[in-house]
Every structure is written in structure tokens, then in C-alpha cells.
Amino acid sequence: MAMNSNAVNANLVQREEEIKELVDVSRRELLRLPSPSFTIGQTWSLPRSSWKKRARSKGRELFERERRSLESAGLENKEHEELVFRFGAMETGPKVSPWSP
Known part of the structure; x- marks a missing residue:
């Protein structure tokens, strides 16, 4: 019995090390992403809906980088569209609100 618990503990330690790695x-990959090409000042001179277009455009670009892992999770189209928008929303600043159908 003690041998089993030692094996389980060793397995847990190995899993934790794999997760940390x-x-x-992931952190290194995020640091390699280019900085956003949008500035806060741009939003004032553009039409109201243009930030949505920029958010979706930037989101698609970022989503493509993560596409393989997300597809393996079996996402549906609605979830895909929401993720595309949210990726872009994170890049365009605090004025971006969630996408509504």
C-alpha cells in the first residue's frame, strides 16, 4: 500500500512539473505576441461601429494563433465567434463591450 501511495505522489509531482512547464x-508565447496597433485616440475620430470591426479583425488574427488547441476542444460556431470577439476586445481597450447577436 505504501508503495502505491509513493507512486501516486511521484506521479502528482511529475504532473505539477509538467503544468509549470x-x-x-504559454507566458513566453504571450510575450512574443506583437503589441496592439490601436491607440485610445483612434476611437474618437472613427465611426462608432469601427471599434467592433477592429476588435473582430484583431480577434481573428489572435484566434488563428490558438485555433488548433481550440478546435481540439470541439467549439461550436457561436462559441468561436464569441472567442474571436473577446480576443479582439482584449486588444482594443476598455471601451469594447461584449458582442451581442
């Missing part, structure tokens, strides 16, 4: 790799 994956987190580190």
Missing part, C-alpha cells in the same frame, strides 16, 4: 511556455 506548460505555463512557462
Whole structure:
């Protein structure tokens, strides 16, 4: 019985190390992403709906980078569209509100 618990503990430690490594790799990948090409000043001179277009455009660009892992999760089209918008919304600033159908 003690041998089993030692094996389980060793497995847990190995899993934790793998998770830490994956987190580190993810952080490095995020740091390699280019900085947003939008500035806060741009939103004042553009039509109201243009920020939505920019958010979706930027979101599609970022989503394509993560597409393989998200497709393996079996996302539906509605979830895909929402994620595309949210990726862009994170890049365009605080004025972006959630997409509504």
C-alpha cells in the first residue's frame, strides 16, 4: 500500500512539473505576441461601429494563433465567434463591450 501511495505522489509531482512547464511556455508565447496597433485616440475620430470591426479583425488574427488547441476542444460556431470577439476586445481597450447577436 505504501508503495502505491509513493507512486501516486511521484506521479502528482511529475504532473505539477509538467503544468509549470506548460505555463512557462504559454507566458513566453504571450510575450512574443506583437503589441496592439490601436491607440485610445483612434476611437474618437472613427465611426462608432469601427471599434467592433477592429476588435473582430484583431480577434481573428489572435484566434488563428490558438485555433488548433481550440478546435481540439470541439467549439461550436457561436462559441468561436464569441472567442474571436473577446480576443479582439482584449486588444482594443476598455471601451469594447461584449458582442451581442
